[in-house]
Amino acid sequence: MIHQLLSEHGIQPKHVSSHKGGEYHSPCPSCGGTDRFHTWPQQNDGHGSYWCRQCGTGGDCISS
Numbered sequence: 524m525i526h527q528l529l530s531e532h533g534i535q536p537k538h539v540s541s542h543k544g545g546e547y548h549s550p551c552p553s554c555g556g557t558d559r560f561h562t563w564p565q566q567n568d569g570h571g572s573y574w575c576r577q578c579g580t581g582g583d584c585i586s587s
């Protein structure tokens with residue numbers, strides 16, 4: 524679900540790890556940081572969660 528939302532904004536996350544069910548990096552939709560936006564699509568019963576290491580934006584699809 525979280526990657527569907529990113530895709531609607533033209534952002535395609537890159538798979539970087541199998542940690543926490545799969546970790547992806549992409550540009551941050553809030554601050555524009557190039558690869559500091561981390562997503563874990565399998566967390567929260569498949570709804571996903573996210574966190575930007577640059578601006579600190581974070582949460583899940585429900586709170587986004």
